Amino acid sequence: MITGFDRLMAAANGEKSDRIPVFCNLLDQGAKELGLSLKEYYSKGEYVAEGQLKMREKYGYDNLWSLFYVGKEAELLGCKNIIYANDGPPTIGHMVFRKPEDIHNMVIPDDISNHPEFQETLKCLQILKKESGDKYPICAYITASMAMPAMLMGMEKWMDMLLSGPFDLRDKLLAMTSDFFKKQLVAYRKAGADIIIYSNPFGSPYFVSAKLFNELSMPWMEKDLQGVDRFGLVYYCGGARMNQVLNQVIEKLGFATFYLSPFDDIAQGKQLIAGRALCAGVINDIKLIDWTYDEIKAEVKRMLDAGMKGGKFFFGTLVMPLYIPEKNIRYMLEAVYEYGSYA
Amino acid sequence: MINEVRKAYNQAIFDTDKILAMRIVHDALDRGLSPEDIVFKVVVPSIEYMSTSFGQDFGASLAQHFMTAQIAALVTDEMLSKFTSPPEIVGKIVIGTSQGDFHGLGKKIVIGCLKAQMIESVDLGLNVSPEKFVDEAIEHNAQIIGISSMMLHTARGENGCLKVRQILKERNLADKIKIIVGGAPYRYNHDLYKLVQADAWAENGIDAGLVLKKLLEEIKQ
Numbered sequence: 001m002i003t004g005f006d007r008l009m010a011a012a013n014g015e016k017s018d019r020i021p022v023f024c025n026l027l028d029q030g031a032k033e034l035g036l037s038l039k040e041y042y043s044k045g046e047y048v049a050e051g052q053l054k055m056r057e058k059y060g061y062d063n064l065w066s067l068f069y070v071g072k073e074a075e076l077l078g079c080k081n082i083i084y085a086n087d088g089p090p091t092i093g094h095m096v097f098r099k100p101e102d103i104h105n106m107v108i109p110d111d112i113s114n115h116p117e118f119q120e121t122l123k124c125l126q127i128l129k130k131e132s133g134d135k136y137p138i139c140a141y142i143t144a145s146m147a148m149p150a151m152l153m154g155m156e157k158w159m160d161m162l163l164s165g166p167f168d169l170r171d172k173l174l175a176m177t178s179d180f181f182k183k184q185l186v187a188y189r190k191a192g193a194d195i196i197i198y199s200n201p202f203g204s205p206y207f208v209s210a211k212l213f214n215e216l217s218m219p220w221m222e223k224d225l226q227g228v229d230r231f232g233l234v235y236y237c238g239g240a241r242m243n244q245v246l247n248q249v250i251e252k253l254g255f256a257t258f259y260l261s262p263f264d265d266i267a268q269g270k271q272l273i274a275g276r277a278l279c280a281g282v283i284n285d286i287k288l289i290d291w292t293y294d295e296i297k298a299e300v301k302r303m304l305d306a307g308m309k310g311g312k313f314f315f316g317t318l319v320m321p322l323y324i325p326e327k328n329i330r331y332m333l334e335a336v337y338e339y340g341s342y343a
Numbered sequence: 344m345i346n347e348v349r350k351a352y353n354q355a356i357f358d359t360d361k362i363l364a365m366r367i368v369h370d371a372l373d374r375g376l377s378p379e380d381i382v383f384k385v386v387v388p389s390i391e392y393m394s395t396s397f398g399q400d401f402g403a404s405l406a407q408h409f410m411t412a413q414i415a416a417l418v419t420d421e422m423l424s425k426f427t428s429p430p431e432i433v434g435k436i437v438i439g440t441s442q443g444d445f446h447g448l449g450k451k452i453v454i455g456c457l458k459a460q461m462i463e464s465v466d467l468g469l470n471v472s473p474e475k476f477v478d479e480a481i482e483h484n485a486q487i488i489g490i491s492s493m494m495l496h497t498a499r500g501e502n503g504c505l506k507v508r509q510i511l512k513e514r515n516l517a518d519k520i521k522i523i524v525g526g527a528p529y530r531y532n533h534d535l536y537k538l539v540q541a542d543a544w545a546e547n548g549i550d551a552g553l554v555l556k557k558l559l560e561e562i563k564q
Contacts, residue, residue: 089494091443093445160409207406212359212406284532321495
């Protein structure tokens with residue numbers, strides 16, 4: 001039996017398996033599978049692991065997620081309130097920094113693995129590893145140093161500090177969030193995560209100018225990744241475009257996997273990568289909600305026609321909102337399995 | 344002189360250098376440029392200039408967009424107090440993020456850009472209920488309700504724009520008060536604004552001014 005790992009390794013090595021690997025990011029849907037509210041579902045690592053395993057089994061894609069919701073990282077740094085909705089992902093309801101001076105009081109936990117707020121994630125990872133770890137790669141999501149402050153003070157205040165200072169405080173905070181990234185990475189890898197999504201919207205030309213990218217984003221990404229093994233590390237800009245920076249990121253940061261934006265031209269991305277890295281073409285899953293069967297098939301075919309040539313390609317989804325009808329998830333996956341087949 | 348000031352100001356904005364942009368404005372004032380010219384011939388054109396390259400390759404980015412709006416608001420606030428006569432206000436909008444949405448960056452950018460274009464904004468803040476949007480629009484005599492949503496479920500859910508539309512209909516206000524929406528989900532699906540029954544959407548804060556002016560014209564007719 002060919003596993004998700006087999007497919008991924010074949011693609012990474014530029015070889016062919018039975019079909020291209022398929023990464024489907026179903027998170028909140030796990031609660032529905034288990035008949036739980038989102039708040040109940042995310043309260044226990046056992047639930048999240050069970051939801052992930054059931055959904056992968058049901059749909060047949062190739063990855064598992066240890067991510068609960070993005071705000072979980074802020075909880076490790078003192079966020080006390082997560083707001084739950086019935087129809088969408090949990091959001092941060094408490095900013096750790098109310099005023100800039102609060103930055104001085106932040107302490108980055110030394111040992112994430114033993115941090116109380118990490119224990120449910122750890123349980124989830126342990127179950128996933130035990131049940132399916134040798135067959136399907138387990139993904140973890142870690143926010144880059146430059147993006148993490150937005151979760152601690154809000155994007156508006158962070159953008160203001162990033163661009164207008166005070167720069168000594170900004171740099172102090174970035175040094176701490178860079179340290180936090182590294183410590184999380186150690187904990188996730190120790191717990192068995194195979195794929196680490198390095199999430200940095202500020203690594204996208206949609207978010208920052210070329211000048212800021214070169215003067216700020218790049219140096220801080222270099223610091224985040226100093227001494228870090230790049231194996232299994234994925235460059236992801238939170239759904240924002242990245243084609244324009246692919247070459248720099250490969251040459252300076254050594255990433256070997258890219259998770260493009262739905263707004264990136266897949267063929268152009270492949271051309272820019274030029275066989276130096278694995279590349280995911282990512283579907284616009286907001287449109288997936290309302291597309292018809294024919295539209296879904298046509299879009300998947302278009303993406304795969306653009307991406308499969310030359311290999312080193314896989315299919316990915318973005319945030320997969322709960323609003324996507326189950327039948328559309330199936331249509332999308334059936335189309336990928338059909339058009340992505342090497343048989 | 345105006346072209347020279349505009350060019351220098353645009354460059355400062357492009358470099359996200361707030362201090363330099365403000366210095367250019369103050370120098371221009373000292374050299375005799377009127378506050379009106381600074382707003383209408385320097386700041387507003389710079390907003391339009393950013394709009395043309397926003398989102399294109401390494402054109403204007405979100406960071407530059409943020410800075411454009413922030414500086415536009417600062418300069419306009421300062422210059423308005425120096426105008427020889429009060430400017431004509433083109434229209435009024437009440438704006439906030441939809442219920443359950445705590446992402447205020449887009450709203451902030453829109454407000455900054457609108458200020459320079461003489462559209463008055465009443466900031467309702469974050470996590471605004473549908474009832475509050477309508478009540479505040481009536482209270483402030485606003486012609487437009489602006490709803491910003493960063494997340495799909497807050498854009499598309501029952502307590503977002505759809506509910507605001509329902510309340511406007513119930514109160515027979517649909518012809519008098521228009522709804523404009525914006526935020527990430529609308530960039531991913533340009534038809535989403537129709538699904539949530541808004542009158543229009545704007546891709547960014549800069550375009551919001553143009554779209555709002557069109558809506559205001561529709562209301563007048």
